[in-house]
Amino acid sequence: MEEEDKKLNFFGRDLSKIPCFRSSWLYGISGGIGTGLLYFLFTSKPRIASHVGFSAMVGITMSYWFVCRYEWSRRVLELQKMQDYVEKRVLIDGTEMEKLYEAEVANVGHSTQKNV
Numbered sequence: 001m002e003e004e005d006k007k008l009n010f011f012g013r014d015l016s017k018i019p020c021f022r023s024s025w026l027y028g029i030s031g032g033i034g035t036g037l038l039y040f041l042f043t044s045k046p047r048i049a050s051h052v053g054f055s056a057m058v059g060i061t062m063s064y065w066f067v068c069r070y071e072w073s074r075r076v077l078e079l080q081k082m083q084d085y086v087e088k089r090v091l092i093d094g095t096e097m098e099k100l101y102e103a104e105v106a107n108v109g110h111s112t113q114k115n116v
Helices: 021-043 046-092 096-112
Strands: none
Touching (some): 021 046
8 A cells, every 4th residue: 555655657657657657757857957057157147047947858758758758769679579580580480480490591591692
């Protein structure tokens, strides 16, 4: 019961289950605070420094979110391809198709190599 109380839900979705959510917010918040503080140290204008810090936080969060989700999607697709290959390999293991497949792979490998 306690474990369910610790979850952070937004519109019925557990935010801890969303890939890249936590790291995007942490980088965005820390980058925004750092940018706002640096701007304030150089200009001594607190109102503009808070605007710059908030804008930097939004920009860093969104940028990191898109990059992280792209890499995550690429990895998921690559893992799916590997899983499909393994399933196919298990199905043809020990059959006549395995010999045909091995011969086909060997022919493709030799035809793509450059003659030196």
